Amino acid sequence: MTRQHIRPDDSVCVLKGVGEKKALLLERLGVRTVDDLLHFFPRRYEDRRQMAALKDLIPGGPPLPLRARVVTVEERPGYGARAKHITRACLSDESGVVWAVWFNRRGLARVLVPGTELALFGALKQQPGSPELYNPEIEFLSDGAVSRTTGCIVPVYPSTEGLNERSVAKLIAGVLDTLPNAVSDVLPRFISEKYGFADADSALREMHCPTDEQKFKAARARMIFEEFFLLQIGLALRRRRGVLEKTAPAFNAPPNVQARFLASLQFDLTDDQKRVVEEISADLKRSVPMNRLLQGDVGSGKTVVALMALLQALDSGYQAALMAPTGVLAEQHALTLRKWLAPLGVDVGLLTGGLPAAARKAVLSGLSDGSLRLVVGTHALIQDTVKFKNLGLAIIDEQHRFGVLQRRALSSKAEKGAYSPHILVMTATPIPRTLLLLVYGDLAVSVIRQLPKGRQPIRTVCIGESRVPRMEDFLDREMAQGHRVYWVCPLIEESDAFDASPLELRYEQLRARFPNRRVGMLHGRMSERDKTSVMGDFASGKIDLLAATTVVEVGMDVPEATVIVIENAERFGLSQLHQLRGRVGRGPYQSWCVLYAQPKSRDARERLLQFCRLSDGFAIAEADMALRGPGEVCGVRQHGLTDFRVADLSRDSGVMKTARAEAFSLVKSCANPYSEYPELMSAVMGRYGRLLDIAGTA
Ligand code: ADP
Numbered sequence: 101m102t103r104q105h106i107r108p109d110d111s112v113c114v115l116k117g118v119g120e121k122k123a124l125l126l127e128r129l130g131v132r133t134v135d136d137l138l139h140f141f142p143r144r145y146e147d148r149r150q151m152a153a154l155k156d157l158i159p160g161g162p163p164l165p166l167r168a169r170v171v172t173v174e175e176r177p178g179y180g181a182r183a184k185h186i187t188r189a190c191l192s193d194e195s196g197v198v199w200a201v202w203f204n205r206r207g208l209a210r211v212l213v214p215g216t217e218l219a220l221f222g223a224l225k226q227q228p229g230s231p232e233l234y235n236p237e238i239e240f241l242s243d244g245a246v247s248r249t250t251g252c253i254v255p256v257y258p259s260t261e262g263l264n265e266r267s268v269a270k271l272i273a274g275v276l277d278t279l280p281n282a283v284s285d286v287l288p289r290f291i292s293e294k295y296g297f298a299d300a301d302s303a304l305r306e307m308h309c310p311t312d313e314q315k316f317k318a319a320r321a322r323m324i325f326e327e328f329f330l331l332q333i334g335l336a337l338r339r340r341r342g343v344l345e346k347t348a349p350a351f352n353a354p355p356n357v358q359a360r361f362l363a364s365l366q367f368d369l370t371d372d373q374k375r376v377v378e379e380i381s382a383d384l385k386r387s388v389p390m391n392r393l394l395q396g397d398v399g400s401g402k403t404v405v406a407l408m409a410l411l412q413a414l415d416s417g418y419q420a421a422l423m424a425p426t427g428v429l430a431e432q433h434a435l436t437l438r439k440w441l442a443p444l445g446v447d448v449g450l451l452t453g454g455l456p457a458a459a460r461k462a463v464l465s466g467l468s469d470g471s472l473r474l475v476v477g478t479h480a481l482i483q484d485t486v487k488f489k490n491l492g493l494a495i496i497d498e499q500h501r502f503g504v505l506q507r508r509a510l511s512s513k514a515e516k517g518a519y520s521p522h523i524l525v526m527t528a529t530p531i532p533r534t535l536l537l538l539v540y541g542d543l544a545v546s547v548i549r550q551l552p553k554g555r556q557p558i559r560t561v562c563i564g565e566s567r568v569p570r571m572e573d574f575l576d577r578e579m580a581q582g583h584r585v586y587w588v589c590p591l592i593e594e595s596d597a598f599d600a601s602p603l604e605l606r607y608e609q610l611r612a613r614f615p616n617r618r619v620g621m622l623h624g625r626m627s628e629r630d631k632t633s634v635m636g637d638f639a640s641g642k643i644d645l646l647a648a649t650t651v652v653e654v655g656m657d658v659p660e661a662t663v664i665v666i667e668n669a670e671r672f673g674l675s676q677l678h679q680l681r682g683r684v685g686r687g688p689y690q691s692w693c694v695l696y697a698q699p700k701s702r703d704a705r706e707r708l709l710q711f712c713r714l715s716d717g718f719a720i721a722e723a724d725m726a727l728r729g730p731g732e733v734c735g736v737r738q739h740g741l742t743d744f745r746v747a748d749l750s751r752d753s754g755v756m757k758t759a760r761a762e763a764f765s766l767v768k769s770c771a772n773p774y775s776e777y778p779e780l781m782s783a784v785m786g787r788y789g790r791l792l793d794i795a796g797t798a
């Protein structure tokens with residue numbers, strides 16, 4: 101294959117020596133294209149620059165890079181099960197002679213012709229008799245060829261069964277050799293000059309085969325910058341499209357339903373809620389589409405804020421939608437909104453997956469002819485069959501459960517030409533500043549920090565088996581006062597379809613344990629109708645104790661619930677525990693969170709104790725992020741936005757900020773970035789076009 105024929109997005113199969121089998125192995129390492137291979141970087145490097153002589157080898161010492169000639173060679177069958185075949189060779193250099201031994205390398209003796217020059221990397225094994233060079237790495241140096249394994253810094257690549265580090269290294273070295281200009285330089289010249297970056301091609305080579313420390317550091321710095329820069333350009337383009345190219349309806353009508361709702365509300369908004377309502381309202385009055393993130397800890401009262409925004413849309417004659425990640429939560433939002441809005445004569449539609457056909461049809465036709473102005477729903481809202489007459493505002497609750505993509509999906513429901521609805525996303529999982537800039541870089545942010553007045557801090561305890569009876573007595577006393585209890589069981593795969601699930605077992609035990617209380621059960625596989633009726637009964641007090649899976653994790657709001665028991669708490673992430681704990685303490689009563697756990701390690705135990713001490717969602721998110729990584733915690737991992745090749749979000753956050761500033765200022769300063777920076781734009785589109793839904797912007 102000549103180099104003219106190889107292009108970065110070709111499959112690795114075009115490369116010499118890569119057949120179907122090797123391609124499959126490479127795919128296991130995440131490498132499909134030539135470009136993937138070029139960016140498949142070593143996991144570490146070995147400094148073998150300092151060549152040694154045979155006389156420098158000491159028994160039991162470290163492996164050394166050597167050069168020697170074959171003197172004699174012999175082979176024989178091995179002893180024992182693992183060494184079936186043994187090759188031994190006597191090697192010499194100017195300083196001395198040494199024996200080397202290899203196991204199970206049939207055919208090696210044939211090529212170790214006396215006089216052959218070898219590059220080696222190996223150590224002298226301490227053993228009875230004379231010490232030997234034990235299984236050294238070898239490379240044949242024909243006609244004074246330059247060694248790739250000695251006398252230089254050697255890359256060590258990730259490997260997989262059937263494809264070892266050396267084969268990966270050889271393959272990559274081969275590609276770099278055939279492609280003198282392996283990658284094109286996508287960074288604008290002025291940026292490279294400003295930061296003193298090497299050109300892309302030499303940086304790439306330096307990453308694979310470092311020549312010296314300074315150059316390597318510079319190459320890595322460039323790679324990291326470039327990775328962040330491409331993503332930030334993508335985000336800047338997305339914001340630009342929002343700001344420049346789209347218009348949204350301005351909700352300027354005087355408040356009508358909104359004002360009446362506020363007057364009818366039984367409580368005063370907190371100062372934070374008022375401020376956030378104002379921020380959102382100001383956005384909604386402009387004809388630029390709002391793109392705002394509302395962050396507020398569990399129980400801080402985001403729903404009312406959302407409703408204020410929904411009503412502003414309504415008052416201006418537009419439709420508005422609220423999307424929730426689970427059917428149970430959508431149902432609950434519908435109930436809450438109906439309770440508040442029925443007295444004001446406003447209908448609230450509900451659209452979930454489990455809706456009976458007739459009800460679904462009614463909602464769909466109401467949305468398309470505009471007779472239904474307010475709708476709450478799940479993913480069902482973004483299906484193709486849903487048509488809005490004039491959707492003006494879309495709110496997404498518990499955004500971290502959806503990820504970045506659905507935000508676009510919902511707003512694109514309403515997009516016609518240059519028209520786009522306003523978007524508000526809400527989350528209780530605080531997103532650290534770095535990640536915010538990174539993934540939600542095109543969003544404005546509002547934060548609710550205070551909880552409504554009169555809330556008492558939730559007390560959290562961690563107990564083991566022995567304290568369960570006392571805990572159950574306590575639950576009974578709580579329920580006797582009319583308070584309610586959640587009992588959360590982790591979902592464990594059932595081994596046999598006829599076995600009762602752990603939840604069902606627990607439910608039966610709890611019924612037996614609390615004969616005077618009404619015990620209910622809730623899990624994800626129940627029908628929507630059953631779920632609704634159980635949740636309704638728990639909210640109204642017909643059920644005192646609810647045994648549930650984590651379906652209750654987000655959003656559920658039952659102010660009379662004062663205790664949540666979390667079984668096998670050690671299995672949950674800290675943020676998830678915090679969400680679960682947020683199901684209680686939503687009213688004026690003292691509430692409790694009981695972690696019922698058998699932590700197996702000291703670390704696991706320490707983590708739970710740490711959780712007992714922490715109540716602030718921001719602090720918990722930080723701790724969780726330190727443990728599990730930011731992408732995981734904020735639900736962006738699966739979208740690939742945080743899958744960097746070299747960059748590391750926590751380590752390189754400073755570079756990220758610089759890259760962001762440069763990217764945003766570049767996009768802002770260009771009349772048409774596509775014609776001014778075609779290579780940069782095509783790199784951005786290739787990597788992020790689909791992920792960020794900006795592919796069509798050109
Ligand atoms: P979250 O932010 O977790 O979504 P919710 O919106 O569900 O929280 O609110 C939690 C509870 O607090 C609800 O019962 C809600 O009616 C109540 N609430 C909200 N704002 C206030 C307030 N300003 N004063 C008193 N209670 C409030």
Ligand code: MG
Binds near residue numbers: 402403655
């Ligand atoms: Mg909520």
